[in-house]
Amino acid sequence: MTRQSLPFFVLISFCCCANAQSKNDSVLNEFNNFFKPAKWRCIGPFRGGRSVTATGVVGNASTYYMGSTGGGLWKTEDMGITWGNISDGFFKMGSVGAVSVAESDPNIVYVGMGEHAVRNVMTSYGDGVYKSTDAGKTWKKTGLDLTQQIARIVIHPKDPNIVLVAAQGALYGPSQERGIYKSTDGGLTWKNVLFVNNKTGCTDLSMDMNNPSILYSSMWEHGRLPWQVISGGPGSGLYKSTDGGDHWEKMQTGLPKEMGKMSIAVCRSNSEKVYALIESDFTNEVQGLYVSDNAGKSWAQVSNDHRLTQRAWYYIKIFPDPLNENTLYVMSAQSLRSTD
Template identity: 55%
Template sequence: MKTIKLLLLLLFISPLALQSQRRKNKVTEPTIKLEDSLFQGLKWRNIGPFRGGRSVASTGVVGQPMTYYMGTVGGGIWKTTDDGITWNNISDGFLKTATVGAISVSESNPNIVIAGMGEHAARGVMTSMGDGVYKSTDAGKTWKHMGLDETRHISDVIIDPTNPDIILISAQGAQYGPSSQRGIYKSIDGGETWENVLFIDNITGASALSMDMTNPTILYAAMWQHRRFPWTMESGGKNSGIYKSTDGGDTWKQLTEGLPKEMGKIGVSVSRANPERVFAVIEAEGEKGGVYRSDNAGKKWTLINKDRINITRSWYYMEIFADTQNENIVYVLNAPVTKS
C-alpha cells in the first residue's frame, strides 16, 4: 500500500516539478501541428449530461479549453469545467423559461455569458417559447433577465470580441403568428437597453447572425420569412435574404448577386481565418439550394455544393460554421453533420 501511495505521489509531483524546472530554465515547448489524419480512428460519443431532450446551443471559452456551456431546449443551461466529464445545471432558480436558443461567452471577459431564450428549430413539437435574454457576470453562477421578452425564439447571440457591452442577437420571433419583436437587436450598454436595427416585416425573422471577428463592425444576417401552422409549415418567400452591415448594425444592405431570388431558411458564417470568405447554407427550390460561398465579402456568391444532404429538414436545422483557423474548412449542421 505504501508503495502504491508513493507511486501515485510521484506521478502527481513529477509533472509539476518538470513544469517548474522548465519555467526556471525558460525552456520553450516545440510547436506541434496536428493533422486531421491523426484523428481518423476516433469516434463521436455522447458525453452527457444524460438529462434527455436535445440542445441547439453550446459554446466554449477562449483561454479555458476545458470549459463549455450548453443550452438545452427543456432543461436550462449546463456547464462543464472538465471537458464534459461532469456537467452541472447553473440556471435553476434564475430562468423563467427552460428552452435556450443561443449562448455566448465574451472573449474579452469570460465572466460575461449571454443566453438567448427559445429553441430556434421550428419543429412541430417545440418544447416552449423563450422569454428574451439572460446575462451572467460571474461565469454562470447567477443570471439576470435583460429584456426582449417577446422575441420568443433567438437563433444567435454575438458579443463584440473587444467590448462586452456591445451585444447583438438574432430573433426569429413568434412561430405561430405575426409579431413585430423579431429581426436583429443591438445593445451598446451590456443588455440594459436594446434597439431593433434590422426589421423586415412581422413574419420575417432572423435565422442566423455572423460577425467578422477581425472587424466587429461588419455583420451578416440571414432573414427568414416563415410561419408555422398546426397542420403545415410555410418556409421562405420574397423577404428571405442575406443582409450585410459595415457600421456595426446601424445600416444594412441586402446581398443578391449569385443568390436565389426566393429562399427559405438560411445559415451564414464569415471566416475568421479570411474575412473575405463567407459561407451560407440556403434552402431553395430544386438545384438552387445548397452551400454558397463568397470570396469577396458577400458582393458575389457561388453555389459550390448542391448535395441536398446539407439542406435536409431545413427549418429544423440549417446552420453553418466556418473554421476559425483554416479558411477552407467549413461545417454544416443539418440532419447529419458534414465537413468540407
C-alpha cells in the same frame, strides 16, 4: 484505454512526430492519425433535452456551455466529463436558443431563450435574454421578453457591452418583436436595428472578428400552422452591415430568388470569404452551399448536396474553422465536414 493514460500517449505521439518530421504540419498529421480510430460518444448531460446551441470559452479548452430546449443551461469545466445545470432558480423557462461568451471577459455570458428549430410537433418558446457577469453563477434578465425564439447572440470581441441578438420571433403568428436587436450598454437597453416584416425573423448572425463593424445576417419569413410549415417568402434574404449593425443592405448578386431558412458565417481566417447555407428550390437544384470571396459583393453556388439542407427548417447551421477558411462544418440531419 483509461482516461488517466490518454495525456501520456498524446504526449508520446507529439514527441515521436516532432523527432521524425521536419515539416510544420507533421505534428498535426500524427495527432490526427492517432485519433482516427476513435469513435464519437455521448458525454452528456444526460436527459437534458434536445440542444440547438453550445459554445466554448476562448483561452480555456476545458469549459463549455450547452443550452437545451427543455432543461435550461448546462456547464462543464472538465471537457465534458461532468456537467451541472447553472440556470435553475434564475431562468423562468427551460428552452435555450443561443449562448455566447465574451472573448474579452469570459465571466460575461449572454443567453437567448427559445429554440429556433421549427419542429412539426411542439417548439418551445422563451422569454428573452439573460446575462451573467460571474461565469454563470448568477443571472439577471436583460429584456427582449417577447422575442420568443432567439437563434444567435454575437458579442463584440473587445467590448462586451456591445451585443447583437438574432430574434427569430413568434412561430405561430405575426409579431413585431423580430429581427436584429442591438445593445451598447450590456443589455440595459435594446434597439431593433433590422426589421423586415412581422413574419420575418433573424435565423443567423455573424460578426467579422477582425473588423467588428462588419456583420452578416440571414432573415427568414416563416410560420407554423397546425397542418403546415411555411418556409420562405418575400421577406427572406441575406444582409450585410458595415457600421456595427446600425444599418443593413440586402445582398443579391449570385443568390437564388427563392429563399427559405438560411445560415451565414464569415471566416475568421479570411474576412473576404463568407459562407451561406440556403434552403431553396430543389427542383432546379439551387439550394445548398454558396460562397462569396469578396465579402458579400457576389456569390456562387459551390454545392447542391441535398444533405446540407435536409429538413432545413429544423437543422440548418454552418461553422467555418476559425484557422482554416477551407474547412467547413455543417450541422444538418447529419454532421458534415468539408476540407475543400
